[in-house]
Amino acid sequence: MEISDDQGISRRGILAGSAALAAVTAAPAGQAQTRAATPDVAKAKTSLKVNGTVHALELDTRTTLLDALREHLQLTGTKKGCDHGQCGACTVIVEGRRINSCLTLAVMHDGDAITTIEGLGTPDKLHPMQAAFITHDGYQCGYCTPGQICSAVAVLEEIKAGIPSHVSADLMARPRVTGDEIRERMSGNICRCGAYSNIVDAIGDVAGVKA
Secondary structure, three states: OOOEOOOOOEHHHHHHHHHHHHHHHHHHHHHHHHHHHOOOOOEEEEEEEEOOEEEEEEEEOOOEHHHHHHHHOOOOOOOOOOOOOOOOOOEEEEOOEEEEHHHOEHHHHOOOEEEOHHHHOOOOOOOHHHHHHHHOOOOOOOOOHHHHHHHHHHHHHHHHOOOOOOOOOOOOOOOOOOHHHHHHHOOOOOOOOOOHHHHHHHHHHHHOOOO
C-alpha cells in the first residue's frame, strides 16, 4: 500500500528520487577512479642492434627484451616459456654473453648488439650448432631449441675465453670441453622432452670432442 502525505508526496516517490540522485552523484567518482587506475604510460626511445640490423623503437619502459623481440620486431624464434628466468627458452646473446631475455628490460640494452636464433643461421646456411642439433636429434618438440642453441654457442665461447664453471677442478687452469662442463653450463636450459644426452653430443661435436 502506498502512503502519501497531505502534499501528495509518496514514500515510493522519495525512494525512487533518492536512488536516482545517488546514481548521478556516483558517476563522476567512478570515472575519476577509472582514470586514476590507468595512469599515463612512460615510454622511452631505444635503439637495439638485433642480428646486425639497428631498430629504433619507442617502448613502454616496462617492456622486457623478450617482448620487444617477439611483439615489436616479430622475431618469434625466441620463445617465452616460464617468463621467470627458470627455463632458458628465451636465451639470447647480448654483447657476446647469453642472458634470459625475459628477466631484463629492453631499455637497458640501448645500443647493444643482440643475437637471436634467427641471426645465427638460415635454413640455407645453418650455423654449425644448428646443424649439429639436427644431426644428433638434439630436440623433440623444439620449443626449447632456440634457447638451447643460443646458450650452447655461448657456452663454447665461455670455455674458449677461459671462464670457469662450478665443476671446473682448477679455477686457475683453462677449462676444457667435457661432458661435465657442458652439462653444468647448460643446466639453466630445460628440455622437458628430455633430449639432454643428444644436446651434449651436439655441443661436443661442434667443439670437436666426444662429450
